[in-house]
Amino acid sequence: MLFFTQCFGAVLDLIHLRFQHYKAKRVFSAAGQLVCVVNPTHNLKYVSNRHAVGQTSTEQSSLHSHHPHETVHDPQLIPCTCPLFSCQWKGHVEVVVSHLRQTHRINILHGAEIVFLATDMHLPAPTDWIIIHSCLGHHFLLVLRKQEKYEGHPQFFATMMLIGTPTQADNFTYRLELNRNQRRLKWEATPRSVLECIDSVISDGDCLVLNTSLAQLFSDNGSLAIGIAITASKVHAAEAEI
C-alpha cells in the first residue's frame, strides 16, 4: 500500500516537473493521464451577493425592476450556471455548455480520467477554479472554491455537477483524489445537477472539504493536483447497451 502511495507521489512529482517545463501548454499528459492546468478566477458573484446584502431595500427593488428574468416565462429555460458571475443569461440546457465556453471562457477537457491542477492556491477567498469535463456523452462542471464559510478561516470545497437534469445525474459517480507525501484523500459521490445551486451544495458541505492546513499538505509549490474520474452506474450502462 505504501509502495503504491509512493508510486502515485512520483507520478505527481512528474506532473509538477512537466508543469515547470511546459508552462506555456495548459493541457499536457503525464504518466498516461491528461493534466489540465486551471488558473484561479476571483469570484465576482459571491462578492456582489455579499455587497447586495448591504444595499438598501430601495436600491434592491430598483435593481429588480430591471431584472430580465421577469420578462422570460419559458419553464424550460434555465439560468446561467456559471458560479463566477451574476449573469442574466437564460437558455435551454443543451446550449449551457456553449454559453459557459463562449461568454465565461471556461475551458473544456475530454477524457474519463484527468488531473485537475489548480494553481495559486494562496490567493485570498473568494476564488474559484473551474473547468468543464466532457466524458461518457455528458458534460460536467468541476468547481474548486476557496471560501470563508466562517470569517477568517478559508476552506476549499470541490464538487462536480452534471450539466443536465437530477435524474441524469443519478446515473453517474464521480471521484476526486488527492495524493501526496504518503497521504491520500478520496471523495466519491453522485454528482448533483447544475439545476441545483452550487452555493447550497457548498453551504451544506456535501462535497470534498479541505482545511487550509490539509490543502497545504497536498499542495506542491502552491498548486493542488486533483485526480478526477467519472463512472456510469450499472443502470446507465445497461441503458447504453439497449
Next chain:
Amino acid sequence: MLFFTQCFGAVLDLIHLRFQHYKAKRVFSAAGQLVCVVNPTHNLKYVSNRHAVGQTSTEQSSLHSHHPHETVHDPQLIPCTCPLFSCQWKGHVEVVVSHLRQTHRINILHGAEIVFLATDMHLPAPTDWIIIHSCLGHHFLLVLRKQEKYEGHPQFFATMMLIGTPTQADNFTYRLELNRNQRRLKWEATPRSVLECIDSVISDGDCLVLNTSLAQLFSDNGSLAIGIAITASKVHAAEAEI
C-alpha cells in the same frame, strides 16, 4: 461504482440493525467485519489544559514544582499517551498498552480490518472516542476527537498512532473509510508514533478532518461508522519474511 457504494451502504445498515438488537454486546460482527461500539469520553485533559491557561503564573509554578516528571530522568521512559487525561505516569513503551487498558479503561480490539462505531456524535466538544487496535504484531491507538479548533465551529478529527517508535510507524499504512448515502470518504496515511503528541497532529490537521455537516451526512442515528484497515509496507513485509 454506484452499485458497490449501495452494497457498502447496505452493509452499514445491517451493522446499525444489529447494533439496535444487540446493544448489550459491545463488539459484534456484521457481514464478516468486526464492529466495535465506542462510547464517547469527555476530554478532561483538554479542558484542564484550557483551564490552566487561565491560572496565575504563581499557581502554575507551584503546580510545576510538584510535577513528578522532574524526578524521573530515564530517557527510555515515555509519558502516558492517553489523550483523555493529564496522567503523570511514565513507563517503558512495552507497558504503555497495559497502562492504557488498566488505568484508563481503553478497550482493545484484534483484527486487521474493523469497523469503529462511534456513538453520540452530538455531544459537545471536547469529546474523544478511543480504542486500541491490535494487528500485525503491533498496537495502534485510534482516536476520534470532536474539538472546537475555531470557537463555535466544532470539527471531528480522526487519526491512528502506533504504540511504538516513529521508525516502526513508517512501516505501516492505515486507512479510515466513511461510506453512507452513496458517498464515500477515504483517508490513507502512515501512522504517527505515540511519542509524537496527538494534540499537534490535530492542530496541524494532518488527519481525517470532518465538518459537523459532513459528519452528519455520514452518521446514522447519531452514530458514525468508520471502516479501519492497517497494512504493512513492502519493506516491513520483507523483514517479516527474513
